[in-house]
Amino acid sequence: GAVVSQHPSWVICKSGTSVKIECRSLDFQATTMFWYRQFPKQSLMLMATSNEGSKATYEQGVEKDKFLINHASLTLSTLTVTSAHPEDSSFYICSAPGGGVTEAFFGQGTRLTVV
Amino acid sequence: GQNIDQPTEMTATEGAIVQINCTYQTSGFNGLFWYQQHAGEAPTFLSYNVLDGLEEKGRFSSFLSRSKGYSYLLLKELQMKDSASYLCAAMDSNYQLIWGAGTKLIIKP
Numbered sequence: 730g731a732v733v734s735q736h737p738s739w740v741i742c743k744s745g746t747s748v749k750i751e752c753r754s755l756d757f758q759a760t761t762m763f764w765y766r767q768f769p770k771q772s773l774m775l776m777a778t779s780n781e782g783s784k785a786t787y788e789q790g791v792e793k794d795k796f797l798i799n800h801a802s803l804t805l806s807t808l809t810v811t812s813a814h815p816e817d818s819s820f821y822i823c824s825a826p827g828g829g830v831t832e833a834f835f836g837q838g839t840r841l842t843v844v
Numbered sequence: 845g846q847n848i849d850q851p852t853e854m855t856a857t858e859g860a861i862v863q864i865n866c867t868y869q870t871s872g873f874n875g876l877f878w879y880q881q882h883a884g885e886a887p888t889f890l891s892y893n894v895l896d897g898l899e900e901k902g903r904f905s906s907f908l909s910r911s912k913g914y915s916y917l918l919l920k921e922l923q924m925k926d927s928a929s930y931l932c933a934a935m936d937s938n939y940q941l942i943w944g945a946g947t948k949l950i951i952k953p
Contacts, residue, residue: 735886772848772931772943773887822886833941835886 732756733825735836742813742843750808750839752823757834759825762806764798767820779806813843846870848944850932855950856922864917864930864947872937876908876915879931881946887931890917919949927951 732755742748752762760781765773777793779785779800787793797809810817823836847869856862868876875894879887893899893908893915905918917930929946936942 770852770945770948772945773933773941774943775940820884824886833889835888838884838886840884 733759733823733834733836735823735839737839738837739840740842742841744814744843745812747809747811748813748841750810750821750823750841752806752808752825752836754804754825754834757825757827758803759806760803761826762800763824763826764796764806764808765822765824767822773822776808781806810841813841815843817841818843846934846936846942848932848934848942850930850944850947852945853948853950855952856919858922858924858951858953860922861918861920862922862949864919864932864949866915866917866932866944868913868915868932868934868942868944870934870936870942873910874935874937874939876906877931877933877935877941878904878906878915878917879933881929881931883929890930922951924951924953 734753736751762779764776766776767773775788776791777785777787777798779798781800781803785798800806820838822838825834850866877892878890880890881887891906893906898907903920908915929948931946932944933941
C-alpha cells in the first residue's frame with residue numbers, strides 16, 4: 730500500500746531554535762497533507778492542511794507564523810516549528826488522503842521535545 | 845459543536861472479549877472510523893462504518909447506529925499485542941476527521 734515517510738522520528742531541541750519535520754509520499758502524489766499534533770492522552774488535533782502549490786490552511790488557534798508549512802512538491806510537505814518552546818513538545822503526525830474516503834496514509838510521527 | 849466521547853481506559857483479560865463504545869456529534873456525517881495506536885506510533889486503520897449495522901473483520905468487529913450517534917469496536921480473543929489506544933473518529937460533512945481522545949486498552953494475562 731501507499732506509504733508516507735515522516736522524518737525525524739524524534740528530535741530534542743533547545744528552546745528558541747527551529748525544527749523541521751518532513752513528510753514524503755513514497756509511491757503516490759499527495760496534493761494534500763494533513764498535519765496533526767497529539768498531546769499525551771489527548772486526541773489528534775488537526776493543525777493545518779497543506780496543499781501543493783498554495784498556502785496552507787490553518788485551524789483556528791494555530792499560529793501560522795510559528796508553524797510554517799511548505800508543500801513545494803507533490804511528494805513533500807514540511808512543517809517547521811519556529812522558536813520552539815517547551816509547550817510545543819508533542820507528537821506531530823502527517824497524513825495524506827488516498828483515493829477513497831477510507832484511505833488515509835499516516836506518517837510514522839515525530840516526537841518533539843523542547844528543552 | 846462537534847464532539848467525540850469514548851472511555852479513557854479499559855482493562856480486559858487475555859482471551860476475553862471487550863467492547864469499546866463511542867458516541868459522536870458532528871456537523872453532517874460521512875462515516876465512523878476506528879484506529880489502533882500503539883504508544884509513540886501513528887494510528888493504524890481498523891474499520892470504517894457508514895451504514896447502520898455490524899461489520900466483522902477477523903477478531904475485530906465494528907457497529908454503527910447513526911440515529912443514536914453511537915458506535916462500538918468489539919475485540920474478541922484478546923491478545924497481549926492488542927494493548928493499545930483505540931481511537932474513534934467521525935468524518936463530518938467536509939470530510940474532515942473529528943477524533944476522540946482514545947481509549948487505552950490494557951490486557952492482563
